[in-house]
Amino acid sequence: MRIKEAYERFIAAQAADTRPACVARQYSDQMVCAKCNLAWDVNDPEPPQCRAGSR
Numbered sequence: 001m002r003i004k005e006a007y008e009r010f011i012a013a014q015a016a017d018t019r020p021a022c023v024a025r026q027y028s029d030q031m032v033c034a035k036c037n038l039a040w041d042v043n044d045p046e047p048p049q050c051r052a053g054s055r
């Protein structure tokens with residue numbers, strides 16, 4: 001019972017959390033994620049979702 005409740009909370013929290021788990025570092029005018037190797041412009045208004053963060 002307790003475990004099921006905790007599991008359901010965990011799933012709900014994951015579903016609600018849309019923040020990308022990117023480990024992005026800035027290289028001149030580019031951002032590069034060390035986790036998923038995505039690269040995007042630092043001025044990109046819509047940076048790509050981290051592929052490492054989505055399961």
Ligand SMILES: [Zn+2]
Nearest residue numbers: 022033036050
């Ligand atoms: Zn990433």
